[in-house]
Amino acid sequence: MDTPRIIILISGKRKSGKDFISETLLKILGDDKCAIIRISEPIKTFYAKEKNLNLVELMSDNVYKEHYRLEMINWSDEIRTQDPGYFCKAACGKAPRKPVWIVSDIRRKTDIKWFRNTYQKKIRIVRISADTEVRQNRGFVFTKGVDDVASECDLDDFNEWDLNIKNNSNEDLDLAVKKLVELIEN
Numbered sequence: 001m002d003t004p005r006i007i008i009l010i011s012g013k014r015k016s017g018k019d020f021i022s023e024t025l026l027k028i029l030g031d032d033k034c035a036i037i038r039i040s041e042p043i044k045t046f047y048a049k050e051k052n053l054n055l056v057e058l059m060s061d062n063v064y065k066e067h068y069r070l071e072m073i074n075w076s077d078e079i080r081t082q083d084p085g086y087f088c089k090a091a092c093g094k095a096p097r098k099p100v101w102i103v104s105d106i107r108r109k110t111d112i113k114w115f116r117n118t119y120q121k122k123i124r125i126v127r128i129s130a131d132t133e134v135r136q137n138r139g140f141v142f143t144k145g146v147d148d149v150a151s152e153c154d155l156d157d158f159n160e161w162d163l164n165i166k167n168n169s170n171e172d173l174d175l176a177v178k179k180l181v182e183l184i185e186n
């Protein structure tokens with residue numbers, strides 16, 4: 001198989017649960033059928049290399065990641081200005097050839113455009129939302145220069161979602177996963 005049968009693009013605000021839902025879906029579908037792709041992976045790899053930083057710490061969800069987030073956003077934006085699909089292409093180039101791809105960190109209209117141009121009808125676009133209070137309980141702290149710029153807000157006015165899901169509670173999660181499985185199987 002050269003390309004996946006279906007590609008789920010997942011978008012949502014920080015701590016809405018993009019990773020958590022993607023991992024839950026992966027467990028259900030199994031890693032023989034499904035792979036998670038993160039656009040942030042090549043961003044971090046290239047950034048760490050260029051700045052001589054520890055990639056393992058940069059990839060993990062801790063203070064180190066938060067510390068570099070702003071600098072990394074600005075650095076990656078410069079590259080995107082020259083080639084908007086640069087990181088999408090790099091992430092997909094390295095991805096395992098499985099029937100289902102879940103891209104767990106879609107942040108830009110240019111990301112969606114690149115995926116649509118490259119994979120056409122295989123694309124399904126999903127928005128996850130959670131209440132601010134819930135996100136705060138998961139560790140979200142509003143950060144100027146991060147939460148009020150394009151990487152967080154560019155898709156706020158996008159309205160072509162194939163699926164909108166809520167992730168405030170366990171009940172929400174069960175329903176979200178059910179709808180995602182339906183989207184993948186139909």
Ligand SMILES: Nc1ncnc2c1ncn2[C@@H]1O[C@H](COP(=O)(O)OP(=O)(O)OP(=O)(O)O)[C@@H](O)[C@H]1O
Binds near residue numbers: 013017018020021138
């Ligand atoms: N439905 C849920 N039930 C329990 N815990 C959850 C749920 N959804 C998310 N979480 C937890 O909330 C935290 C944030 O979730 P996650 O990392 O998936 O968010 P994210 O949208 O990927 O965030 P970021 O954009 O900052 O990477 C994690 O610790 C995760 O385990």
